[in-house]
Amino acid sequence: MFLGTKVWKNIQNFDFSLFKRFVISHLLTKKIIMNFNYSVSLQGYKEKITVEGFPKVTYKKKSTNEDTYLDDICEEIKSGHVFAHIYKVNNDQRFNASKNITKLNFQFTHIIPMDLDSVSITMDEIIELLKNQPTIIYTTFRHEDKVNKRRYRLLYVFNNPIIGEEEYLRVYDAIESQIYEDLKDKEVLNEKKLDINMRKCSQVFIGSKSDCDLINNYTTYDKRKFISINGSNRTMVDNVKMDEVNNSIEMTIETNKENKTITSKKTKTKTNNKLNSTKNSNSNIYNTPFLLFF
Numbered sequence: 001m002f003l004g005t006k007v008w009k010n011i012q013n014f015d016f017s018l019f020k021r022f023v024i025s026h027l028l029t030k031k032i033i034m035n036f037n038y039s040v041s042l043q044g045y046k047e048k049i050t051v052e053g054f055p056k057v058t059y060k061k062k063s064t065n066e067d068t069y070l071d072d073i074c075e076e077i078k079s080g081h082v083f084a085h086i087y088k089v090n091n092d093q094r095f096n097a098s099k100n101i102t103k104l105n106f107q108f109t110h111i112i113p114m115d116l117d118s119v120s121i122t123m124d125e126i127i128e129l130l131k132n133q134p135t136i137i138y139t140t141f142r143h144e145d146k147v148n149k150r151r152y153r154l155l156y157v158f159n160n161p162i163i164g165e166e167e168y169l170r171v172y173d174a175i176e177s178q179i180y181e182d183l184k185d186k187e188v189l190n191e192k193k194l195d196i197n198m199r200k201c202s203q204v205f206i207g208s209k210s211d212c213d214l215i216n217n218y219t220t221y222d223k224r225k226f227i228s229i230n231g232s233n234r235t236m237v238d239n240v241k242m243d244e245v246n247n248s249i250e251m252t253i254e255t256n257k258e259n260k261t262i263t264s265k266k267t268k269t270k271t272n273n274k275l276n277s278t279k280n281s282n283s284n285i286y287n288t289p290f291l292l293f294f
Helices: 002-012 015-029 068-076 123-129 163-183 241-250
Strands: 036-041 056-065 083-084 106-119 136-139 150-163 214-215 220-221 276-280
Touching: 002 163, 036 068, 036 106, 068 136, 068 150, 068 214, 106 163, 123 136, 123 163, 150 163
Parallel strands: 150 220
Antiparallel strands: 036 056, 036 083, 106 150, 136 150, 136 214, 220 276
8 A cells, every 4th residue: 555655656746748758759750761662664765655565564563761762763764764653463573554554453652743745944944933843853755955845754752652543633633733823924834735644643654865854853742732621623722721731731851861963964953942841861761740648
């Protein structure tokens, strides 16, 4: 009885506020490894594949938590590899598009691709004008540095998976709407210039030539940034609502990797200070704060 009373008094005198601060501090600094997944062709191509050629491409699923995954993608782009999302397939190491890369089989993705085709805007202008800069931007096979003949692919890479077709469309539409808004004074876009085909979760996309212009911003995003509060589909982004979404995200990312540019022509590193985004760190991990209740 005496022992129980003594223990209870010790509990009453225990500084729970100090303990809570310790636990929260521990969770904030806990390293959580991020797995990054995508599908990629077994071989690269030196020119754009024909419509008839795409069904013959063989893919494999790739999963990594290494800090070099963005650099790996850039190398695969410059080697002309074909990319796809993650689908339900029988053989993860060898599959083709037929009966595999479909809307019904789509599971998730870490990449949202956007295509700008036959435009006049330059890559520098795109980077300058877009509030949400792409993780990677590169010139595609048919790009010509002429008015109305420039072609770019913008890849938005996410640190959390975009699951299912509905979520894919919501994120895609939010990015699309913001691109329309940001570039409207420089380039009037439509469903051909901002290729509507990329909206399909069953759409694959190819890399480019080894000497293509390519910029890696080392910026990854949280998908919640692009999912509007009311879930409206294919509407112009309400900046006020987007700010509310940004403020509701309780994820912070500790980073220590400097921005790096990979391009055959440009050397200036682009910064992204205004974005609610994350930087790919040397350890490729992110820290997640948790709400604790005592």
